[in-house]
Amino acid sequence: MPIKLENVGIAVRDLDAAIAFFTDLGLSVVGRDTVSGEWTDTAVGLDGNHARIAMLETPAGDGRLELFEYLHPDAIETAPTLPNEIGMHRVAFSVDDLDEALAIAARHGCHPLRGVATYRDAYRLTYVRGPSGIIVMLAEELGKS
Secondary structure (H helix, E strand, C coil), rough: CCCCCCCCCEEECHHHHHHHHHHHHHCEEEEEEEEECCHHHHCCCCCEEEEEEEEEECCCCEEEEEEEEEEEEEEEEECCCCCCCCCCCCCCEEEECHHHHHHHHHHHHEEEEECCCCEEECEEEEECCCCCEEEEEEEEEECCC
16 A cells, blocks of 8 residues: 655644744745634544644645644643653754754744754754744755755
């Protein structure tokens, strides 16, 4: 059976702020909607589900994020995840210029958890705390022409 990753869904506190962050990093919005009704209650498994959603895509079209802001029921605030917690961990992006990506993230108040590391002289990478506490990994491949 062929399988393909369709998207990663992330609930956010402020849809417009999250869209601004990810589009500044280079993703583009391919669709926005407000969803509710029986079909979404069934699909999501949550009665009274009503949300604003946006689908974002990488420039190459090979990765998508679905961001959603709950209108009903009320969103539940949780503590931001830690890198060693079980469950959804992070979303990762390769970037051409890590320093530029970090400058963009900083304009949104998003900063590395600790700093920038080098992995086996192959990547410079870091985790930043993105909008709504999302952990976002940014990685720049070294030696790439």
